[in-house]
Amino acid sequence: AQSVTQPDIHITVSEGASLELRCNYSYGATPYLFWYVQSPGQGLQLLLKYFSGDTLVQGIKGFEAEFKRSQSSFNLRKPSVHWSDAAEYFCAVGPPGGFKTIFGAGTRLFVKA
Amino acid sequence: DAGVTQSPTHLIKTRGQQVTLRCSPKSGHDTVSWYQQALGQGPQFIFQYYEEEERQRGNFPDRFSGHQFPNYSSELNVNALLLGDSALYLCASSLDGSGRRNYGYTFGSGTRLTVV
Known part of the structure; x- marks a missing residue:
């Protein structure tokens, strides 16, 4: 079965500290992997995507993610968190061709001063 | 842009009523997907439209239907509304990858539907 698991419902980090959000997936074929961010009351914005090549992919807003095939993981990282990064983050998986994309339940990030 | x-x-x-939600995709995009996001949950795939046809459907009842127009815009219709249909409905547009690429989605800000 195809699924995305984000083990952490919410995470709190101090401003300036590093961040890692976890994502594990189950997918039959080689998928595209995505991270999206959602601010309160808004739609989702694409942060980055991965399909092949270098397993460390850079995205917008200073985020990066690392693909580990052996662990079926695609964790999101940021070296130094800003208060404006407080939002909900969704990991997602989809096939080539742009068909149905499956989202995880999300991780809510809180940033404390 | x-x-x-x-x-x-x-x-x-109100319960039992019908609703129509509308979406205009990003310029240059030809595919529209609809998602339902309940409070505190991740988006759930309803269906996807490409070339004016429903190309793929998620696990939603037939009360949920849609349409795509020649200009790529789309509508989501929900009949016989239930309290459980209360959610944020998200439209996501994308460029069809012809079975080879996946460029990811551009989302709208959503329609907040409350059924009372």
């Missing part, structure tokens, strides 16, 4: 536009932004309906 206009992104994805959804209307209305908020809507309150």
